Amino acid sequence: MNNNTLLIFHLNGTVVDVSQSIDSVARRVTQFYLGSLLGVSGAGAMVSDEDLHAFRAAGGLDDPIELSAALLRYALSALPSAPPQRFAPEHLGQAAGFLARRQQQLPPTTFDQLSEKLDFAAFAMQITQQGGGRAGVAAALGGWPHPLWVGTAEDELAVVRRLFLELYLGRVAYSQVYRQPPRFYRGPGLYDHERLLIGRHVLDGLRRDYRGRMAAYSEWPRPLVQNMLARMKISNIFDLILTSEDLTAEAARMARRGETGAVAKPAPFLLREAADSLDPNRAHRALVIGNTLDDLRAVQRANDDGRRQFEGWALVTRKSDEGQWRAALRAAGASQLVEDGDDLLKRLNDCRM
Template sequence: MTSHALVIFDIDGVLVDVRSSYHQVIQRTVPLYLRHILGLPAAEDLIGAEHVAAMKRMGGFNNDWNSVAAMLYTLVAHLPPTPRPTGETPAQVRESTRGLAHHPDLGKWLRQGSQAILDMEPHIQAAGGGLDAVRAYVGQRNAHLVLYGQWDPRTNYVLRIYQELYLGPELFRRIYGIPAEIHLGPGLIDREERIISLETLDTLARDHPLGLVTGRPRVEAEYALRRLGMWDYFRVLVSHDDVVEEMTRRGTEEFLGKPHPWPLEAAAHALDPLGQAPVYFVGDTADDMQAAVRLSPRRPAQGIGCTYIYPDKEAAAQHLREAGATHIISHPDDVVGIMQQSREASPHETGHLTGRGGRVY
């Protein structure tokens, strides 16, 4: 058992700046899918940073693959109805869209869909957020054009294009055992930069068990953290893989990733099985803050909202507070001050922990 408060971090937008990686991948995956899978010419700037920000504010989009799929479902819903394809390969799907590829109004329809992604934000928020809310809102028109099912890049072409862009061909082949087909250039994962300082992690690790909860697959999280020198600070990592494994174990289709509290509870339990140490969860989205709020009835938990990656920090802070953030910081290094205040308020937390994070589970 530990009496030290647990400090658990989200990765993206808190530890790692993903504006040149994940955010760019989302923006580039959509037009690549339209061109390569549907055979529809699409402008590179069809999706911009404002669309990514809107999806994050809607809630329920901790998984970027779902964000891309939601955008595609919205875009194809603004096209004229197409016949259902005879199968689920790109070639078969392109047969359904052949009549649209050179239509003079195609650009207009796609721009209308692009604007609809921005306009639907309050409606999706009100519906609770997430991919199911978007699909219910836009309806079923042309939904058969979006090849998004199991987490297998051989059949899920939304995932495949996203992962090829993000990982690059070498890492994509290493992870999935198949060659990249659509994007053969460098992976955007290597553009990522560390936000938090190593001095901050050194300070926190002396006094607090540190953990990670992320929507990334485990291999991507480990790759980024090792490359940026942070891997050894953390004792536990709960990733997208763990969420899928837990859903399979329970036999449920309910998504157990954030904002569901399960990942945060699993990380906290690994660090403190008796459940007595308070939890501080540092994140940058409403889903992160909601996970802390939903955990709090079972053990003390507070959300620390980080606005570092947001251009409009005041609006981001307000959004995070509305989602349940107890504290707002503009940089993850500010966590040190919050934890110092917590120790002063709880004088029974004394002594230092040895080493860095030790083993990652």
């Protein structure tokens, strides 16, 4: 397969196991915002693994910060009503002060009380029915604004974004990466809970066989991606890495052209951009190896214009409800289900015979 094929990997969740880092952080954003910033009490976990997977499978929420925002926004819908915001904070300092005042105004509330009012799996189905993504969350809730949702005038996700990065990196690493102290969280991060899902020996072999034709993409900010690649000692493996900054740049280009539409998965932008950057003449087919339903949905959409053939394989990383998950991956378009790095190498070699 390698002579006429591009290899495009979803980095987080396919190459690197982020289930104990990014997934945990996405759940903890809601817990921290409600508990530490709004004063909700109790030891109950607000968001479970199953809740997170249901929201991600709803579509358009593979970006972990968007996913964190969606989980939190739904959880806020169970809180007691509060007076509307008169204006959006101009910066994070104002946002922190606003949250502190809101905490004093809220009646005593526990996580158990909120959990009784929430059904994440049922709401995830509503997100899907509304088209997925943050827009789908807003439509299902009747609008995104909420008196207890705090962002800034420039970025409604500013607080969630900052919380996510601080929880992921921890005090020391956040200060090193962003050259400023954390604002909300000063404990240890979860980034060092990551490990390779596809072993270094497999990646080295693929690098030799597919030199000049290997890319990876991530919904993460570039500093986090570079940090992870360095820690995993795989910075030299891929010829091209696309990150959230590429999504932002494309969204800006579309706005200048007066175009509308999504750029994040399941839209195919990242896949087409990776393939066209590696092979501008479109002489090669592209094999995308992902781990989520949106990876596979993006592959199907990438084929719509007929300019290049895309095929999607899925690395099976979920062991809970495994049979149902495998069926969902197949239904989303996975032509092969891969068990691990060695199995990937074997399947690629078999395709060359």
